[in-house]
Amino acid sequence: MDINYNISKEILCDQVADRLEQMILSDKTQVGQKLPSEQALAAGFGVSRPVIREALAILRARGLVTVQSGGGSRIIVPEPIQMLDVVNRLTLMRHISAEEVHEVRVQLEVMAARLAAANASEEQLERMAEINREMEKEKENPKLRARLDLEFHQQMAEASGNQLLSIFILSMNGILQTMLESVLYIPQAHEDGISYHGRIIEALRSGDKDRSEAIIREHLMMSMRNYEFARGQTEKQEDAAE
Numbered sequence: 001m002d003i004n005y006n007i008s009k010e011i012l013c014d015q016v017a018d019r020l021e022q023m024i025l026s027d028k029t030q031v032g033q034k035l036p037s038e039q040a041l042a043a044g045f046g047v048s049r050p051v052i053r054e055a056l057a058i059l060r061a062r063g064l065v066t067v068q069s070g071g072g073s074r075i076i077v078p079e080p081i082q083m084l085d086v087v088n089r090l091t092l093m094r095h096i097s098a099e100e101v102h103e104v105r106v107q108l109e110v111m112a113a114r115l116a117a118a119n120a121s122e123e124q125l126e127r128m129a130e131i132n133r134e135m136e137k138e139k140e141n142p143k144l145r146a147r148l149d150l151e152f153h154q155q156m157a158e159a160s161g162n163q164l165l166s167i168f169i170l171s172m173n174g175i176l177q178t179m180l181e182s183v184l185y186i187p188q189a190h191e192d193g194i195s196y197h198g199r200i201i202e203a204l205r206s207g208d209k210d211r212s213e214a215i216i217r218e219h220l221m222m223s224m225r226n227y228e229f230a231r232g233q234t235e236k237q238e239d240a241a242e
Contacts, residue, residue: 012047013054017062019045020055024064024075035065035073080167088174098231101175102224108169109153109220113200113212115160120204124159128152128204132197139190146180152197159204180223182230189226196222 020041024030035041041052056073059065063078091101116124131152138145150173157169183189196219203212 012051013058016041016045016047016051016055017058020059021062021064024059030075031077033075034068035075037072080170083167083171084174087171091175098179098224098227101172101179102220102227105169105172105176106217106220108165108172109156109216110213112153112157112160112162112165112169113204113216114209115162115165116156117204117207117209117212119161120156120159124155125201125205128155128159128197128201131155132194132201135190135197136194142181142184145184145190146177149180149193150176156200156204179227182234183223183226186226186230189223189230192222192226193219 020035035056036044038049038052038056041055042049045052056065059073060067063082064075065073066076068074090096131148135145135148135152138148154166154170154173157166160166196215199215200212200219203215
């Protein structure tokens with residue numbers, strides 16, 4: 001790895017991290033390889049070892065390197081789960097509404113359903129059916145039930161065959177988990193989810209894109225109506241308590 005760069009004195013660790021990131025991204029064959037030692041990196045960039053340590057910490061936060069048990073850092077591929085954390089924070093801190101989340105979710109999942117109708121394997125469809133059966137057993141555990149619900153939709157996204165679409169859908173799971181947990185206190189919501197999931201599997205198995213899209217739209221609209229009802233009930237309880 002060529003590390004002979006001239007670095008200015010302003011925000012050294014950020015600049016070193018950015019240069020290292022450029023080098024990593026420019027040659028993806030380096031994934032899995034060990035980075036040069038802190039001493040070698042410091043010499044190559046003409047900075048101190050503490051600056052290199054800070055730069056490596058930045059790269060770890062970006063999901064590009066990991067610390068090896070025997071010392072040193074190794075180049076890795078960022079995990080999609082990191083995007084989930086970022087989107088969850090943005091949604092909360094920018095006060096993005098449930099309605100906005102729903103609008104984006106519908107568009108993404110409609111695309112996923114249409115692609116999955118063409119690309120889903122029997123193994124993937126069976127996994128979706130297995131998740132649905134697990135959901136039936138978890139009626140009294142909203143947290144686990146919500147997690148399984150999201151896993152079902154994530155499996156459909158993966159069945160689409162579009163990796164980026166799957167990552168985008170995964171990125172919304174943090175905020176959707178909370179929304180689903182609130183909905184699942186409504187008895188009918190549990191049965192609605194199970195029923196719609198069964199219909200989605202049948203539509204995907206048939207390969208009918210239009211039918212798959214129609215069912216996923218209907219399912220997500222019902223889910224949003226349940227959420228709005230649950231939110232209304234909570235607000236009434238809060239007003240009564242004041």
